[in-house]
Amino acid sequence: MNHLLVLEKILQMNSFTKAAKALGYTQSSVSQMVASLEKEFGIQLLKRSRQGVQLTPEGEKLYPYIERSLRQYQILQETAGAIRGLETGTVRIGAITSVSCYWLPDLFKRFQERYPAIEFVLHQGDYGTIVNWIQDGTVDFGLMTADYGDGLAKQIIHTTEMKAFLPADHPLAKLDRVPIASLTEEPFILVEGGGYSEPLEAFRKAGLTPNVRYRIQDDYTIMAMVEAGLGISMLSELVASRTNFNVVAKSVEPQVKRPVAIAYREKEALPIASQYFMDFLTANQQELI
Secondary structure, three states: OHHHHHHHHHHHHOOHHHHHHHHOOOHHHHHHHHHHHHHHHOOOOEEEEOOEEEEOHHHHHHHHHHHHHHHHHHHHHHHHHHHHOOOOEEEEEEEOHHHHHHOHHHHHHHHHHHOOOEEEEEEEOOHHHHHHHHHHOOOOEEEEEOOOOOOOEEEEEEEEEEEEEEEOOOHHHHOOEEEHHHHHOOEEEEEOOOOOOHHHHHHHHOOOOOEEEEEEOOHHHHHHHHHOOOOEEEEEHHHHHOOOOOEEEEEEEEEEEEEEEEEEOOHHHOOHHHHHHHHHHHHOHHHOO
């Protein structure tokens, strides 16, 4: 199993040398472990280039099975740890930007106060990417909308409001609530959802079509573009809570909601540490704002 862990670390750090240092091995030992794996499987797994270390085409086909083996080994270790008390473990999460930025840092800190040896691996992405990560085992669970991801189990932990984001001097910024029809009159900057979009769904329900001029995944880039007068947008209310951009966030009429959920396949099959953190999220859902 150490050989597989070494291979994973090499790919994570994109370097034999960095992987060896991180794991406390010599570089020659790491190279020998990879060579041993390649001899065992009868194929070349890695190739080096100016960009670093990459999987060969044959390695790409085999690596998902290696990842599954590593995750099963992790579950085995953490189950043994759970018998002793939750001493070690890794929680792998996929989350949309607003959730990862505004909720998770404090939750990580409080959870590690209780379980100091627990590690977190956080992947940020859009809905489609998170669903793929859950399905292929890259993450243990995702924090995303409950309205997307067929076949996944979901547990709603909070409902946030999607608001219209406007330049501070925009005429609509004077209104208490912005009619959704008025958002079709100017260039619209759409936050890329990877298969699902609350704004587009809201427009569809209203029988409207926005003038989408930009599709951007990063909330902060969108706010900078709104501030620059390139268009208007609709983002989570969380984004408005910590920003220095000269923009205004207003409720939309009719109101647009995002039910944020924990999404996963089978909870009982997840690492113990992830099950504990999911329970921790549920227990603290009333504190999420």
